[in-house]
Amino acid sequence: MTSLENICPDKPNLYLVGFMGTGKSAVGRRVAEKLGFHFIDVDQAIEDEEGLAITQLFAQRGEDAFRELERNFIESGHPHSNCVVSCGGGLSVPEGMPELLKKKGVAVSLWATPEVIYERTKGNSTRPLLNVADPLSNIRKLLELREPRYRATGNLVSTVGRGIAAVTEAVLRVYRSQS
Numbered sequence: 001m002t003s004l005e006n007i008c009p010d011k012p013n014l015y016l017v018g019f020m021g022t023g024k025s026a027v028g029r030r031v032a033e034k035l036g037f038h039f040i041d042v043d044q045a046i047e048d049e050e051g052l053a054i055t056q057l058f059a060q061r062g063e064d065a066f067r068e069l070e071r072n073f074i075e076s077g078h079p080h081s082n083c084v085v086s087c088g089g090g091l092s093v094p095e096g097m098p099e100l101l102k103k104k105g106v107a108v109s110l111w112a113t114p115e116v117i118y119e120r121t122k123g124n125s126t127r128p129l130l131n132v133a134d135p136l137s138n139i140r141k142l143l144e145l146r147e148p149r150y151r152a153t154g155n156l157v158s159t160v161g162r163g164i165a166a167v168t169e170a171v172l173r174v175y176r177s178q179s
Helices: 024-035 042-050 052-062 064-075 097-104 115-119 137-152 164-178
Strands: 013-018 038-041 083-086 107-113 154-156
Touching: 013 097, 013 164, 024 038, 024 097, 024 164, 038 042, 038 107, 038 115, 042 052, 042 083, 052 083, 052 097, 064 097, 107 164, 115 137, 137 154, 154 164
Parallel strands: 013 083, 013 107, 038 083, 107 154
Antiparallel strands: none
16 A cells, blocks of 8 residues: 555755846746746745735835845745745844755755846836845845855755756756755
């Protein structure tokens, strides 16, 4: 007799982190499809739960309150297995978050240069941290501050000059080697 566990065993979650515009959502959806996992976008889940857009959450409650919502979601707001979780760009920045993600599953950081990120995100008014006079300069500054935290996940995949299919395969290789 075969149990359901043997047919569809629980597999660790995959957490995609990295700066905005690195492809976390697009790649995450493809990876989830290939693994037969559920795809979760943390920002979307928080928007749905709070009934407010990210830009409104930032404006009304501030970035620190938003980061607390992200932490709560990672700690207890989603299934513990068989999910690909696309994390917001700043989720892995607060102290202890890369370690928490690695404890919960496999974490992969997607990376791109400031110039590539700017090209991918320019003109998108839904990104609160880019609603400034010089978005490219802000991207450079934020990326410099955040890069050590992204690297702390231990798995870095560059998205520069690579299509979604190639990045998806690279992420799948990392996941399969660690799960």
